[in-house]
Amino acid sequence: MGLQRFIAERKQSKDILVMAHVVCGYPSFEENLQELEIMAEAGVDLVELQFPFSEPSADGPLFVRANEQSLKSGTTVDQCFDFMKLVSARFPFKVLMMGYYNTAFKMGEVAFVTRVKESGGVGYILPDLPIEESAELHRLSEEAGIEPIILMTPTTSDARLVKLGAVSRGLVYVVARKGVTGSKTQMGDDVLALIERCRQHTDVPLGVGFGISSKADVDVLRGHADIAIVGTAALKIWEEGGAPALRSFFAELMA
Amino acid sequence: MDIFDFSDGREGYYGEYGGVFLPEILQATIEELLACFRECKADPKFWQDYVALLQNYSGRPTPITHLENLSRKLGGAQIYVKRDDLNHTGSHKINNVMGQGLLCQRLGKSKVIAETGAGQHGFATATMAAKFGFECKIYMGAVDVARQRPNVFWMENLGAEVIAVEDGQKTLKDAVNECMRDWVTNMADTHYILGTACGPHPFPEMVSWFQSIIGLEAREQMLKQAGRLPDRVYACVGGGSNAMGIFQGFMDDDVELIGSEGGGHGVGSYMHSSRLAYDDATVGVAQGYKTYFLQNDEGNMNETHSVAAGLDYIGVNPIFAHLHDQGKVRFEAATDVEVKEALKLTMRTEGLIPALESTHAFVTAIKEAPTMGKDQIILINQSGRGDKDIFTIADALDDAKWKSFIGGKADQYRAENN
Numbered sequence: 201m202g203l204q205r206f207i208a209e210r211k212q213s214k215d216i217l218v219m220a221h222v223v224c225g226y227p228s229f230e231e232n233l234q235e236l237e238i239m240a241e242a243g244v245d246l247v248e249l250q251f252p253f254s255e256p257s258a259d260g261p262l263f264v265r266a267n268e269q270s271l272k273s274g275t276t277v278d279q280c281f282d283f284m285k286l287v288s289a290r291f292p293f294k295v296l297m298m299g300y301y302n303t304a305f306k307m308g309e310v311a312f313v314t315r316v317k318e319s320g321g322v323g324y325i326l327p328d329l330p331i332e333e334s335a336e337l338h339r340l341s342e343e344a345g346i347e348p349i350i351l352m353t354p355t356t357s358d359a360r361l362v363k364l365g366a367v368s369r370g371l372v373y374v375v376a377r378k379g380v381t382g383s384k385t386q387m388g389d390d391v392l393a394l395i396e397r398c399r400q401h402t403d404v405p406l407g408v409g410f411g412i413s414s415k416a417d418v419d420v421l422r423g424h425a426d427i428a429i430v431g432t433a434a435l436k437i438w439e440e441g442g443a444p445a446l447r448s449f450f451a452e453l454m455a
Numbered sequence: 456m457d458i459f460d461f462s463d464g465r466e467g468y469y470g471e472y473g474g475v476f477l478p479e480i481l482q483a484t485i486e487e488l489l490a491c492f493r494e495c496k497a498d499p500k501f502w503q504d505y506v507a508l509l510q511n512y513s514g515r516p517t518p519i520t521h522l523e524n525l526s527r528k529l530g531g532a533q534i535y536v537k538r539d540d541l542n543h544t545g546s547h548k549i550n551n552v553m554g555q556g557l558l559c560q561r562l563g564k565s566k567v568i569a570e571t572g573a574g575q576h577g578f579a580t581a582t583m584a585a586k587f588g589f590e591c592k593i594y595m596g597a598v599d600v601a602r603q604r605p606n607v608f609w610m611e612n613l614g615a616e617v618i619a620v621e622d623g624q625k626t627l628k629d630a631v632n633e634c635m636r637d638w639v640t641n642m643a644d645t646h647y648i649l650g651t652a653c654g655p656h657p658f659p660e661m662v663s664w665f666q667s668i669i670g671l672e673a674r675e676q677m678l679k680q681a682g683r684l685p686d687r688v689y690a691c692v693g694g695g696s697n698a699m700g701i702f703q704g705f706m707d708d709d710v711e712l713i714g715s716e717g718g719g720h721g722v723g724s725y726m727h728s729s730r731l732a733y734d735d736a737t738v739g740v741a742q743g744y745k746t747y748f749l750q751n752d753e754g755n756m757n758e759t760h761s762v763a764a765g766l767d768y769i770g771v772n773p774i775f776a777h778l779h780d781q782g783k784v785r786f787e788a789a790t791d792v793e794v795k796e797a798l799k800l801t802m803r804t805e806g807l808i809p810a811l812e813s814t815h816a817f818v819t820a821i822k823e824a825p826t827m828g829k830d831q832i833i834l835i836n837q838s839g840r841g842d843k844d845i846f847t848i849a850d851a852l853d854d855a856k857w858k859s860f861i862g863g864k865a866d867q868y869r870a871e872n873n
Contacts (some may be wrong), residue, residue, distance in 0.1 A: 252755075253754070253755060254623065254741075254750075254755040254756040255623075255628065255632055255741045255742060255756060256632070257478075257631075257632040257635040257636060257742065257743075258478045258635075258636075258639065259636075260636070261622075264622050264632075265622070268622065268623060271755055276753060277753045300741075301476060301740050302739050302740045302741055302750075302754035303753065303754050305739060305740050305754065306737075306739060306750075306752065306753060306754035307753075307754075327478045327479070328476050328477060328478055328740070328743075329476065330475060330476065330477065330479065330482060332475070333474060333475075333476065350479075351478070351479040351480075352479070353478075353479050353480040354480075355480055355481075355482075355483045355484070355642070356479060356480075356482065356483065357483060360482065360483075364479075375479070375480055378480060378639060378640050378641075378642070378643075379636075379639055379640035380636045380639060380640070
């Protein structure tokens with residue numbers, strides 16, 4: 201089943217979906233599995249598996265450290281794909297690859313698309329790959345039936361939103377504010393206006409991320425966005441309080 | 456040849472290298488920067504203002520010196536040196552920084568950020584920001600902050616805020632990442648003054664354009680002083696901005712261009728910064744552009760090393776990656792050990808103290824000069840001066856008297872604090 205149809209079906213029974221995030225191999229693959237079990241129990245709909253990269257320039261301090269530590273403990277691309285295969289078979293949520301373009305570039309775009317598909321991934325997010333550079337990758341993805349996720353941002357002009365909208369598939373990742381992952385976002389009229397602006401340029405579902413850390417944030421998005429994307433907040437909770445804290449975090453977030 | 460004529464290819468690409476690989480949030484900022492740069496490049500008045508500023512503030516044109524003693528000693532080609540070490544702040548970095556300062560004024564932005572490795576670019580940026588009245592933040596790897604205190608001292612006293620970056624290897628590449636993170640947040644009022652001809656388009660072209668002043672001057676000076684063009688031109692290559700600067704003066708001539716990279720502990724050591732001279736680097740995409748990087752099979756960056764912090768970097772500018780493919784520029788490497796020997800020789804025979812970075816160009820030139828005829832001419836770009844790097848050079852030369860002086864100083868400070 202395609203990503204867009206999956207989202208539509210899930211949205212029949214809830215008014216907003218949740219996408220969560222783990223950095224593969226940090227703190228360890230075993231702990232990743234525990235986190236994902238909690239997410240699945242809470243009813244998380246989608247999960248980004250971040251493949252660690254040595255130069256994660258779009259990430260904030262917590263994810264930067266997670267990338268670094270994961271690589272230091274020896275995490276490989278192969279292990280990440282194997283993990284993706286395991287996770288997509290075991291849990292009801294859909295899985296996306298998230299990472300930086302060099303990971304895909306080095307293995308070759310054909311091999312990358314094939315591996316994502318074989319591992320049960322429904323798409324990928326490569327935040328440092330602009331649409332100008334992704335024509336071939338998008339073509340390969342369409343053939344394979346996986347979705348390249350486009351990002352729309354508060355600084356994107358209307359003219360560019362038209363171009364982005366034209367190639368968007370599966371879902372669009374709306375970046376709620378300037379900056380890197382992990383800082384707080386003032387969830388208010390600005391974000392809602394941005395969502396409306398994006399909505400005019402694409403028919404695919406909109407996920408909103410960057411700085412979403414509470415039920416209050418999700419409530420603001422309800423009725424406006426299709427998916428709330430929670431990244432850094434969950435990792436922070438896990439580091440501070442482990443499984444019990446993460447369980448109550450998601451229980452509250454998705455209540 | 457005009458390497459910046461993109462009419463037959465893709466804008467910002469040199470062969471298959473270059474491009475723009477940035478998060479969507481920065482696309483508008485990079486478009487704004489490109490438009491402003493195009494406007495400046497097309498405006499003769501902008502270049503005149505730029506040249507006048509460097510003449511009045513930084514001492515340009517820098518001279519060319521004929522190294523008669525060294526030439527005689529080596530018994531081959533006549534050696535000339537372009538003296539960009541005589542710039543204010545001690546290196547060619549000021550050229551690019553002053554140019555981007557003027558551009559920043561046109562952009563109407565009030566804050567500047569910059570990455571720095573050895574501290575030369577940070578020092579130059581802090582100087583420019585003080586003169587132009589910009590608020591200034593310098594990102595520097597924590598390892599570099601620890602080993603380059605004199606430059607940090609000057610940056611802070613010039614009014615800049617120096618931020619020690621604790622991520623990754625805590626060196627230059629990590630400072631670049633941190634600049635990107637600042638820029639994606641503060642681009643509305645902040646210009647990123649990238650220090651070398653790397654990063655996303657238009658930075659390689661823009662930095663090369665500002666540094667081309669070195670080559671323009673040098674070509675004219677050689678014709679006047681030596682009566683003809685050199686047979687070979689040597690420059691050290693970290694990111695590659697000083698080399699791009701001097702090479703552009705000779706691109707259309709029958710002159711061999713040689714780039715000298717940081718050979719560190721030598722070929723096969725995996726402790727070096729040679730992207731093109733050795734075979735360890737492969738094509739990849741990081742830090743906003745596509746080029747040769749020292750990386751593993753999965754695209755994660757390897758550790759790099761050079762005795763010269765300014766050469767200690769994972770990537771090389773995309774223009775050189777292309778010119779290397781085309782055989783237009785030859786790349787060699789100089790090891791740490793060779794650099795120390797060449798520095799001693801240059802100091803003793805000529806009274807010149809090149810920066811450790813620039814000394815890499817001397818190494819390759821000194822190796823090759825004896826194999827050339829006495830009627831042949833070579834030109835070396837002395838991109839920076841070494842006397843201000845006394846701590847680093849004294850360490851590199853393992854000078855016992857210096858160590859005892861520093862030990863004494865330390866005792867004195869401790870006594871004062873107690």
